[in-house]
Amino acid sequence: MTCVEWTHPSTVAQAIEALADGHGQAVAGGTTLLDLLKLGHETPKRYVDLGRLPLRDIAVTQNSVSIGALASNSQVANSELLRTEFAAISESILAGASQQIRNAATVAGNIMQATRCPYFRTVDWACNKRQPGSGCEALRAAGPGHAILGTSNHCIAVHPSDFAVALLAFDAIVHIQTPSGRTSLPLAEFYLLPGETPQRENRLPPASLIVALEIPRKMEARRSAYLKLRGRASYEFAAASVAAVLTFKESRVAKVSMALGGVATAPWRKPEAEALLIGKQLDRDSIDRFCDELLADARTLPETAHKLPLVRGAIHHVLARLAEQ
Ligand SMILES: Cc1cc2nc3c(=O)[nH]c(=O)nc-3n(C[C@H](O)[C@H](O)[C@H](O)COP(=O)(O)OP(=O)(O)OC[C@H]3O[C@@H](n4cnc5c(N)ncnc54)[C@H](O)[C@@H]3O)c2cc1C
Ligand code: SF4
Numbered sequence: 001m002t003c004v005e006w007t008h009p010s011t012v013a014q015a016i017e018a019l020a021d022g023h024g025q026a027v028a029g030g031t032t033l034l035d036l037l038k039l040g041h042e043t044p045k046r047y048v049d050l051g052r053l054p055l056r057d058i059a060v061t062q063n064s065v066s067i068g069a070l071a072s073n074s075q076v077a078n079s080e081l082l083r084t085e086f087a088a089i090s091e092s093i094l095a096g097a098s099q100q101i102r103n104a105a106t107v108a109g110n111i112m113q114a115t116r117c118p119y120f121r122t123v124d125w126a127c128n129k130r131q132p133g134s135g136c137e138a139l140r141a142a143g144p145g146h147a148i149l150g151t152s153n154h155c156i157a158v159h160p161s162d163f164a165v166a167l168l169a170f171d172a173i174v175h176i177q178t179p180s181g182r183t184s185l186p187l188a189e190f191y192l193l194p195g196e197t198p199q200r201e202n203r204l205p206p207a208s209l210i211v212a213l214e215i216p217r218k219m220e221a222r223r224s225a226y227l228k229l230r231g232r233a234s235y236e237f238a239a240a241s242v243a244a245v246l247t248f249k250e251s252r253v254a255k256v257s258m259a260l261g262g263v264a265t266a267p268w269r270k271p272e273a274e275a276l277l278i279g280k281q282l283d284r285d286s287i288d289r290f291c292d293e294l295l296a297d298a299r300t301l302p303e304t305a306h307k308l309p310l311v312r313g314a315i316h317h318v319l320a321r322l323a324e325q
Helices: 013-019 032-037 072-079 080-085 087-094 099-104 105-113 162-169 271-275 284-294 307-324
Strands: 006-009 024-027 046-049 058-060 062-066 174-176 180-186 208-218 224-230 242-247 250-259
Touching: 013 024, 013 046, 013 072, 013 174, 013 208, 032 180, 058 080, 062 080, 072 087, 072 099, 072 105, 080 087, 087 162, 087 224, 105 162, 105 208, 162 224, 162 242, 162 250, 224 307, 242 307, 250 271, 250 307, 271 284, 284 307
Parallel strands: 006 046, 024 046
Antiparallel strands: 058 062, 062 208, 174 180, 174 208, 224 242, 242 250
């Protein structure tokens, strides 16, 4: 049996101190971490339980909504303000996991959750993300759930979070406490593509904690939607998902932001594609041209080729739904 030390800080400063020697790992709801522990993944020397930190509030100002890192997924999904002003945020959370898991899981844990690549989770397989330099079993035997965007010759694992996809479409900002002070990063810059170092998934500095996620409050954000396509109606990760935020002026697109999930190694967005829709009416041709640009860099395998028509269909569907609102 592995013995791991647990520590229960009650302030952010104490938590950072407990992480400072590089041998600690933060635990929030534990819904990802305890699974990996049971699957035999390597354990840290120390778990740092964040449960007592005062980071659960949702604070609203005129310009933004700030969600404490430890707010539960259910708390955020059911917030009246988020449901009305940021529908895609609420829809993305409710499309994930189960009620019990959403009650325990936190928002920071959600955006930091580990990939569901089966070769990563099962310790018997070669996996560059779990064990750098060991190889990638998925490149030899990909499954239908692997990625088609942002892949490399070292990893093709999909980023699993639904919530992060919606956050990206809303230009969210990640607030971070490091040992030397506070910093923040747009979510668009937070994730790293696998490249040659798939074990490095994000730009969170060592011994640091996410303390809040901030969503700018803009009038145009009010027309938004999240669509998740998956193998069964609940309790299933995305085969492809789309978060879209759209504004019209005289029946033409004035602003659009769209992020994809289930198809890429990190939540995926391409501003050059979005620019093609500005000033256009939403019809089959304009949406097809948008999809061509957004998906231009896709690299498929026979096992993942179905994802291209799947995600195109989801994009058409979401834009049509928003156009009707
Ligand atoms: C059966 C099942 C089905 C699921 N289905 C879906 C789904 O359909 N869609 C979906 O999006 N998700 C799904 N999930 C994932 C679920 O949403 C995540 O497990 C959950 O959000 C993680 O939150 P947590 O607080 O439990 O994180 P933990 O397990 O406590 O931690 C996860 C990671 O986040 C890090 N972390 C936590 N808090 C912080 C912080 N403040 N700062 C820095 N690092 C931090 C931890 O160190 C760890 O690396 C599913 C999970 C399960 C078990
Ligand atoms: S795709 Fe990535 S996570 Fe999956 S086995 Fe390969 S390296 Fe590991």
